[in-house]
Structure formats: structure tokens, C-alpha cells
Amino acid sequence: MADVELRHLATMAAIVEEGTFGRAGTRLGYTQSTVSQQIAALEKSVGGPVFERPGGPKPVRITPLGAVVLEQGRGLLAKAEALADAVERFKAGDGRIDIGTFQSVSNVILPSVVRRLRDERPGCDIRLSEVPDGPRIGDLDLLFHDRPVEGDVEYVKLIDDPYLLVARPGDFPDGPVALKQLDGRPMVGCHPTCDQLWMDRALADAGARPRIVFRSPGNETILSMVRAGLGWAVLPWLALQGSGTRSDDRLRIHELRPAPTRGIYLHWPARSSRSPLAVRAIEIAIEIATEIQPT
Template identity: 85%
Template sequence: MIDVELRHLATMVAIVEEGTFGRAGTRLGYTQSTISQQIAALEKSVGGPVFERPGGPRPVRITPLGAVVLDQGRELLAKAGALSDAVERFKAGDGRIDIGTFQSVSNVILPSVVRRLRDEHPGCEIRLYEVPVDPQIGDLDLLFYDRPVDGDVERVKLVDDPYLLVARPGDLPDGPVPLKRLDGSPMVGCHATCDEVWMGQALADAGARPRIVFRSPGNEAILSMVRAGLGWAVLPWLALHGSDVRSDDRLTIHELRPTPSRGIYLHWRATSSPSPLAVRAMELAAEVAAKVSADLTMQPQPDTPDHR
């Protein structure tokens, strides 16, 4: 493999475009002897002369070998320039970021993160992917999920997201509802794989087995069925926050006692350093999550006794 330095190729291009070693030196800020040394080093690398040197002020002429070197050299310099530009853009945060997400995060947290990233780095490319059940980090830069994922990853918990009971006005007295009250009640739920986190443990511990009458992965479909009177639903606060349920007079929200909850986690690969763009996305996600948590703690708490 020929060992050619890019600076020698750049010098060759300058000589071709300027016509003489002297004018090329002026353009590059080198002495003429430095120009000659660099071309000598280039010719040693490629094994032959790249210029015919007539001497004096007359223009130099490129040799057939030099024409080959010049043609390939221009391509190498262009690729090196593109590489340098890409690296600078990467360092500035204008690269690409791939983010795995799911419904609640996509509705509540990510819109603010994406908007601010694009405002700060208009040249960045953001790709979002809806993750399956039990996802892996794979080639993603960041992964949001409602529990820790397996693999060689680092993570941070962004939000503790409590589950709440959604019913119609008049279905239940005001105030918190014990989980035991859901035993045998008609319920509208997510797909079984979504429900396992809270139904499989929290309800079982409370001795409650609700009767699932409809399942859907979409929160809006679930809420529509609650409005229609098909059954109640247990949904995380983040999902309800994104749907603006508190302003809907066709629905009421009740705390559950004890309160099931899930964590919202942000993951990234432990085996590689996050890009500047990913680091900024992580900072923004933490800021947005802190505001969401503040909204949660500011919600008015029921002051009536538990419904039993």
C-alpha cells in the first residue's frame, strides 16, 4: 500500500493550479524549498516523478504518473474534507441520533426534546423508533422504556409514573380506590404484555382479578371505551397527562391504594461514549422529566376517605 500524506497531495494540486512551485508556495504559505521537499517526498512514495521541471519561470508539466496521482489525489482530498466536516458537525452536535421510544414518552416528553434539539442544532437528523416489548438497545443511541432493559447499558430513571383509575362520573365515590375494589370489575386494558407489569403483581398482591372486557394498545381507544361505559381503566399518569383527561367532564380520575407505579428509564450503550447530540438529548430529557414530575406533585390530592 502506498503511503501518501494528504499535505503532499494538497501541495501537488496547488502547483498544478498555480503553474509553478513559487506561486504554490505563496498560496500555501510555504517557502519554495519546502514545496520542493514535499513533492520529493510524494515522488518517493509513488515511485517516480510527478512533474517535469523545465526550470526558471516556465510552468511545470505533469507526468503521466503525476496525472494518475493527481486524479486519485483530488478524490482523497475531497473525502478527507468531507470527513473533517462530518467530524466538526458531530462535535458541534449536528450529527444523527436514533432514539427508541414508546407511546407515553412520545406524547409527553419527546416533543419538547425534539423541538429544542432542532432549535439548537438545525442541521441534526433525529430518527425515532417505536420499540417492541422487551426491546434491546442495539444500534440506538438512546432508548426510553418503562422498566430497565437487559444488555450492556447504562440508565437513569427519569420519572416515577403512578397508575390511576379512570371511570365515569358517578361510578365511584370521590377519593382513592383500594385495588381490592377492582376484583371482578369490568376493565378496559392494554394488551396483556403491557398489563403484566401492574396487573401481574400489584393486583395479585391485593387479591383483585378484574374482568378484562376489551384490550387495545392505544390509550385513546381505551379512554373512549371508558366514556362509553364498557368498563374502567387503569392507566399511568403520563398517559393521562398526554391525553388531557383532567379537563374531560366525561371521565373521573381516582388514586389507587396501594399505588402501583412504573419507572420511566432512559438507556444508552455502556460500551461507547454518547455523541454530543445524544448527551444534549439526555440533558433535555432530564429537564422535561423534572417538569413532568413537578406537574405530578402539584396535582390536587383527594382528601376524602378511601372508598371501601
């Protein structure tokens, strides 16, 4: 059975559909002798005749063995056609891509990446997942994170993302605010596994120890508590983009001095063959990062 070839099965299916070897050969672009040779090779592989040949112009009849071969052969031909189609889609840039992301990137950079990919390749399958703290590339094609991740990966730094102070109007004078001015004042913070560890170190280095009055991993929840007057917050520039914060008259955004900054990185598996879809996604992410770079 190892000698059965897809072309032999395709020829057999054409004969059944056309009724004669001659018409099948015309359809496939083969001579009648070539059709006969392929069926002979198929019959040798399966160990018996697949057609009864009445001779002349009369239609051939499929044998019981031939019916079994045809049924299974059509399944193989369908799978082969699906494989060829998938390969062509892959080469053309369609197919599937799995992307790991986190909150700030999901709000700003990633939607633009997804929109442009789908505009350029409507048939692509884009799968997104929020990654935990300390992520690894695993089975992902691409991974966004706010620092380089461990493992056998390559990466590009997309942007430097500065932290900004968000408070109510009048809580601080207009303009930049020194970190040491935050000492002892009520702060709405992130969970320790989020940006808070970074901020705790930056504040401590500046001699500031604010009072944490509430913690949440959700940026919108943090902003809501600032609006309510519970305290001020420090959030990355990227988290405030597209949130409507700058036009909210209940909030004021201040630069910090010195300005704590994190990097935004895009990773992919090292030494692996990247699909055209992944390559294009990386290009788009870099283009978007250049467009939105904080000034």
C-alpha cells in the first residue's frame, strides 16, 4: 500500500466521474495509455482490479475492491487539497498567529496591529491571550511584555513608556511633579505583580513612601478611584492613551521628575521559521510604535 500515489487516486476518481479512460485522460491532460498505466500501478499496489473493463466505448464499472479504494482515496485527496491550500495560504501570509499580550498593549498597540493584519489578510486567524507575570514564549508566535523575557527568544524594543502622575485638579501645582513630593500622600496603586514593584523602587530611591490606600490590576478601576478622590496614581503613558483621560476635567496628568520609564518589547521564538503573517505583524508593530512614540 505504500506505493499508492495521490495521482493514481485522482485518475481513478476522474474515470468514475467521466465513465471512460479516454474522457478521464482528456480531463486530466493525459493520454489514454498513461491513464491505463496509472490504474495498473494502482491495482498492483492494492492487490486486485479496481475496474471491470467491458471494452469499446462502454462505461467502465468499478469493482467492490475499487469502491473501497475510491471511498478512502477521496478522503485522502480532500486532505491533500486542504494541505495544499493551507500551504498556499501560509506562503501568502494567511494562516494562524498566536499573540501574547498585556493590558496597556492590548488597549493601544495591539488593536492597530490586528486591524491592519485583517485589512491586509482577511482570511488570517489571529488568536490573543493575556499573559501572566513572568511569561515565557511557549507556543506563542509573538509575545508583548514590558521587559525582555527569559528563554530562547529574539526581541525588539518598541517604545520607552514613561510613568505619569494622575491626580484630581488642584491636588498638585501645574507642571512636573518631583517624586519626593509624593511622600506620605495617599496612592491608588497596582497589584505588586504589576507595575507597582517598579514604582515602589523608583519612589524609594527618591525618598518617597506614599500611603497605599487601594490596589487594583485594572487601569480603569485605578482611574475611577482617583476621580473619586481616594488618592493619586502613577500609570504608564501607554495605559493613558485612548482612555479619554486627557480630556477628562476630573483628572490632571503631570510628568514626574525624575521620570521612571519602562520598555515595551515584542518577542518571538529564536531560530525558528517565522510565517509571513508573523513577519508582517512584527513590521506593523514597529510602524505603530514609531507613530505613537511618546515625545
